[in-house]
Amino acid sequence: MKPGILARPWLQILIVGTVLFIGTEQAMRFTGNTNYFPTVILLGSFVIPITFVTYFYDNVRHRHISLPLLTICFVVGGVIGLIAAGILEYGTLRTMSIPGIVGVGIIEEGAKLIFPVIMYIAWRYRHQADGLLFGIASGMGFAALETMGYGLVSFIRSQGDIDVLQQVLLLRGLLSPAGHAAWTGFVCAVLWREREKKGRVAINFKVIRAFILAIILHTLWNGINSLGGPTVLQFIIVITGSVIIAGISLTLVILKYREARRASDIHNNEL
Numbered sequence: 001m002k003p004g005i006l007a008r009p010w011l012q013i014l015i016v017g018t019v020l021f022i023g024t025e026q027a028m029r030f031t032g033n034t035n036y037f038p039t040v041i042l043l044g045s046f047v048i049p050i051t052f053v054t055y056f057y058d059n060v061r062h063r064h065i066s067l068p069l070l071t072i073c074f075v076v077g078g079v080i081g082l083i084a085a086g087i088l089e090y091g092t093l094r095t096m097s098i099p100g101i102v103g104v105g106i107i108e109e110g111a112k113l114i115f116p117v118i119m120y121i122a123w124r125y126r127h128q129a130d131g132l133l134f135g136i137a138s139g140m141g142f143a144a145l146e147t148m149g150y151g152l153v154s155f156i157r158s159q160g161d162i163d164v165l166q167q168v169l170l171l172r173g174l175l176s177p178a179g180h181a182a183w184t185g186f187v188c189a190v191l192w193r194e195r196e197k198k199g200r201v202a203i204n205f206k207v208i209r210a211f212i213l214a215i216i217l218h219t220l221w222n223g224i225n226s227l228g229g230p231t232v233l234q235f236i237i238v239i240t241g242s243v244i245i246a247g248i249s250l251t252l253v254i255l256k257y258r259e260a261r262r263a264s265d266i267h268n269n270e271l
């Protein structure tokens with residue numbers, strides 16, 4: 001007998017995390033006590049990313065990756081990626097020109113791959129499903145930490161406006177699966193798949209093409225969102241463009257997820 005939907009860990013995390021976030025945020029509103037701020041921003045930044053990673057961990061058949069290792073990838077991969085991206089982007093972010101936006105895409109997509117590539121070189125985790133999980137975990141760790149930074153900055157700039165903080169946390173949290181996680185998960189799935197097919201490290205055209213596609217989607221995402229302004233037309237352009245890019249990004253990672261599941265089923269049947 002299959003367990004009910006409420007018994008699924010990812011849904012439990014989502015429900016409990018959401019309830020805790022709402023409760024803490026309302027307590028902060030009611031009391032005006034800023035001591036609640038760290039808890040609010042932590043829950044708001046991490047609930048969706050952890051839920052997304054847990055969903056894929058529960059649904060990809062290979063179990064070579066332990067939960068502690070995936071947690072390390074989430075935290076360490078996210079921190080390393082954020083540090084590397086922050087240092088390299090220091091000059092780039094001063095002017096958000098077209099070359100600057102492209103540069104940000106290249107830097108961040110490369111930075112998020114640092115920890116997964118270490119796992120890739122280690123050669124112990126050899127299946128496409130492993131690469132998908134490492135990529136999603138590292139991308140989501142990066143996204144969660146980045147959201148915390150944006151949330152803190154928005155709270156300070158708005159002089160403690162909780163509504164502004166809530167908008168930033170909810171918007172970035174809900175969109176994070178269609179951004180950093182999808183792009184890095186897609187690239188890592190292709191990277192691991194090519195090695196699995198060749199039986200050796202393979203940085204071929206398909207891997208490079210996947211990385212370039214992730215950069216293009218990232219660049220378009222940043223470019224479209226930089227167009228936001230007071231006019232209705234600008235708002236429509238930003239929303240429409242974001243939905244299209246999010247749809248493409250999620251489609252790519254879902255296709256790789258299904259591909260990894262099929263490969264896992266074949267592998268398990270051969271055992």
